[in-house]
Each structure stands twice: as structure tokens, then as C-alpha cells.
Amino acid sequence: MPLTAAAALIGGVLSLGTPQPADAAVPDTIPLKITNNSGRTDQVYVYDLGTQLSTGQQGWADANGTFHAWPAGGNPPTPAPDASITGPAAGQSKTIRIPKFSGRIYFSYGQKLDFRLTTGGLVQPAVQNPTDPNRNILFNWSEYTLNDSGLWINSTQVDMFSVPYAVGVQRADGSTASTGHLKSGGYNGFFSALRGQPGGWANLIQTRSDGTVLRALSPLYGVETGALPSTVMDDYVNRVWSKYSTSTLTVTPFADQPNTKYYGRVSGNVMNFTNSAGAVVTSFQKPDAGSIFGCHNLLDAPNDLVRGPISRTLCAGFNRSTLLTSASQPDTNAADFYLDTVTNHYARKIHAQMADGKAYAFAFDDVGNQESLVNDGSPQQAYLTLDPLS
CATH class of the missing domain: 2.60.110.10 (Thaumatin)
Known part of the structure; x- marks a missing residue:
């Protein structure tokens, strides 16, 4: 969840998945x-x-x-x-x-x-x-x-x-x-x-x-x-930006909506995402390590149906270093995670x-x-x- 550095915060409802049907009213x-x-x-x-x-x-x-x-x-x-x-x-x-x-x-x-x-x-x-x-x-x-x-x-x-x-x-x-x-x-x-x-x-x-x-x-x-160099992710980010200057990153952010896809290309140092009609729906500046590790700032993820889900996918891809090995994201195969020498080693x-x-x-x-x-x-x-x- 895009809550600074916590999956949930005091004051914010933890919203993680769809609950199973309740057999009875949940007690107080x-x-x-x-x-x-x-x-x-x-x-x-x-x-x-x-x-x-x-x-x-x-x-x-x-x-x-x-x-x-x-x-x-x-x-x-x-x-x-x-x-x-x-x-x-x-x-x-x-x-x-x-x-x-x-x-x-x-x-x-x-x-x-x-x-x-x-x-x-x-x-x-x-x-x-x-x-x-x-x-x-x-x-x-x-x-x-x-x-x-x-x-x-x-x-x-x-x-x-x-x-x-x-x-x-x-x-x-x-x-x-x-x-x-x-x-x-x-x-x-x-x-x-x-x-x-x-x-x-x-x-x-x-x-x-x-x-x-x-x-x-x-x-x-x-x-x-x-404690950790601010440049720790730069090499990987530069390689991602280079790759998608000449190829397309396809993001399918909802597992239950396989036909909802967005297409990312880097132009002028910005990654623009278009929908299936070719209209630009959101754009991302080249992220720094803080934005990647915190899933915020340049990878902010508002609680909407377009930018937030795309940003979530990018954030996971950067942290797990899967964006160069697959042009279709998210990659949900754990065997593919953290294989690059530049990754979230923590x-x-x-x-x-x-x-x-x-x-x-x-x-x-x-x-x-x-x-x-x-x-x-x-x-x-x-x-x-x-x-x-x-």
C-alpha cells in the first residue's frame, strides 16, 4: 500500500484483498x-x-x-x-x-x-x-x-x-x-x-x-x-529507461481484468503510459532509489484506477528487478525476483x-x-x- 513506509498506518484502513464471505456478523x-x-x-x-x-x-x-x-x-x-x-x-x-x-x-x-x-x-x-x-x-x-x-x-x-x-x-x-x-x-x-x-x-x-x-x-x-547511497538503484533504473526507449512495457495491473492493459514508452526521459486507444493516461519521471524503496514521490500511487495500479506494478518491478527480464508486468513468478545484481537486497x-x-x-x-x-x-x-x- 502506498502509505509512506508502512503497509497500513494508524488512521488508514488496511485494504488488502477481498474478504471471504462472513458466515455471521463480525463481533465488536x-x-x-x-x-x-x-x-x-x-x-x-x-x-x-x-x-x-x-x-x-x-x-x-x-x-x-x-x-x-x-x-x-x-x-x-x-x-x-x-x-x-x-x-x-x-x-x-x-x-x-x-x-x-x-x-x-x-x-x-x-x-x-x-x-x-x-x-x-x-x-x-x-x-x-x-x-x-x-x-x-x-x-x-x-x-x-x-x-x-x-x-x-x-x-x-x-x-x-x-x-x-x-x-x-x-x-x-x-x-x-x-x-x-x-x-x-x-x-x-x-x-x-x-x-x-x-x-x-x-x-x-x-x-x-x-x-x-x-x-x-x-x-x-x-x-x-x-546509511545507503542514494545512487544504489541508478544503474538498474538507467537500464530500464534505455530498454523502454526502444520497446514497450505492457502493464496489466488487475489479475481479474486481463483486458485492461497500459503501454509504457520512455520519451524525453519520461515514461508515458497509454491506454488501448492510444491516449496518454499517466507519466512517470525517472525514479530515484527513495521513490522506489518507498513506493512514493516519483512513484506515487493514488487510490485510483489508473495511475495507482500502474505505479504499484512499477514499484514491485523495480524492487524485485523484473522490469528488464519481462516486458509484461507484473511478473508474479517469485523465481524471477531479485536476480539482478542491482535490486532491493533487503x-x-x-x-x-x-x-x-x-x-x-x-x-x-x-x-x-x-x-x-x-x-x-x-x-x-x-x-x-x-x-x-x-
Whole structure:
């Protein structure tokens, strides 16, 4: 989704696919079973923060699923009320209730997160900023939407790769679906692989002064902070622009609408897309690495039926480096992804460590259904499993 560097944001409805038909009305809250398989002994704190869909208010939910609106914030930001829920001890589980929200379930180890409120609402942790008060805390979050059509819940690495977890849902027939688990050794495997990737990729890793690995920033934040060279994608972009100066890129953005096609050609350093009638429907300037990794700016994707879907397709093609190997996009064959030497190596290495191959390693990783998402129209229970840091 084109939401800066998150597949969903507080205040935005997570809209990922078509829900399964609900067998019954979705209740106002459903249980979320949190299982601590991390192997860590430090205290876990859990937060359920989001936008109440019935009112549009931002706030938080307690362990019973009761909504609490945030009080007015200030400038500079003022401390938010303590919304933490004590999580399960190592090897234990705890069940809370989550309401109809579009939001995030944060969890932290050993220390509560520091949330602040501005006049515009909640300030999210931004650990790409070295002065962020949450910079040295081990934490992560899942994103979910629960509404009248069902539950969507994902694991995400769009902003960062950090302490691992998986999500799941129990369906009305008693079966469960889950995603987000790493392979055995996948946590350390990812960081080892990133350290071994030349070109500045190792600079994405953040550690505490005691040497504890905290996370790897997304390449978008790497470019924005100077940890990753801003020219890291230039060679590939130049080759794409050269290829489609003399040939045509065909984009079929909707899997269920195979006759809806757009045709891209580069002219005057701009890629123009025409429809089947030959009319120009949208144009893109040559994107930089930040636009590619963030799927924004020069690859902005408005929530429309033309530019947004084309941009989603381009963004996925650039991140996965499939635009030179196939002139028909999107290429949804995972075997074709990340084969060029210039690619989103962060996303490549995350997918390589996932047990089911699925991840949200960039905003439009759902192109071709590569995302780590489960959904159900009649959810009986949701799951959040904290996995080992190994």
C-alpha cells in the first residue's frame, strides 16, 4: 500500500484483498492470543493502537478491547497515556480482545515504548531518527484491520526488520491460517546475509552500545539517513529507461481484468503510459532509489484506477528487478525476483528467510500475493506469536 513506509498506518484502513464471505456478523471484539516463544526472559509489553472505525477517532484499546480516545496533544508533543498491556512471560500465552480498528499491535521487550501526542494525533516511533526515545528498545508491530467484513492481519518489515513474530487467524470451521514465521535460524541468518552484502547494505543494521542487534532499517530509511547511497538503484533504473526507449512495457495491473492493459514508452526521459486507444493516461519521471524503496514521490500511487495500479506494478518491478527480464508486468513468478545484481537486497534477504516465502518487505509486496497476510470473513480468534531471536 502506498502509505509512506508502512503497509497500513494508524488512521488508514488496511485494504488488502477481498474478504471471504462472513458466515455471521463480525463481533465488536475478537480474542487475540499472544504466545511468547521468544526465549527471552525480559518483560513483554503489548499495545493495541489505532483508529476506531465506527467513529474515526484515534486511540487505544485495553486488554478487554475497550476503546479509549487519545487526549489532546501539544506542540512540542506531550506524553501519551500509558496504553501498555503486560504481555505473557516466556513460554506462556495471554489472550486479550481487539476491537474494530485499523491499527497496529506493538510489542516491546524489557521496556515500555515512549508514545507522544501532537495536535495532529499520535506520534509513531521513528527509529531512523537517532534521537527517537525508542531507538534503543527491542520492539516491533503487526498491522490489522477488523471491520464488518472480517479480519486482515499481517506481519510487516516495510519500515524495519526486527524481533520476529507470526500472525494467524482461526476460521469458523476451526481451521487456522498463519504467516510470518522465519525459517530455523532465519533471524541471525538475515543479519549475517545483510552484513555480507556489499554496497552499504550492512549500514542498515542498528545496534545498541552493548552490541545487541536491534533491527535493520528499510532501504528507504537507509537512503533518507545516508546509511545507503542514494545512487544504489541508478544503474538498474538507467537500464530500464534505455530498454523502454526502444520497446514497450505492457502493464496489466488487475489479475481479474486481463483486458485492461497500459503501454509504457520512455520519451524525453519520461515514461508515458497509454491506454488501448492510444491516449496518454499517466507519466512517470525517472525514479530515484527513495521513490522506489518507498513506493512514493516519483512513484506515487493514488487510490485510483489508473495511475495507482500502474505505479504499484512499477514499484514491485523495480524492487524485485523484473522490469528488464519481462516486458509484461507484473511478473508474479517469485523465481524471477531479485536476480539482478542491482535490486532491493533487503527485501531479497527477508523473503529468503521466511518459512513460507511471504513477507511485507516493501509497500507493494502484495503485488502477486507475496505478502505475509491472513484474512477471514468470520474470524473466531487472532494469533500473535513471538518467535525466537535466533
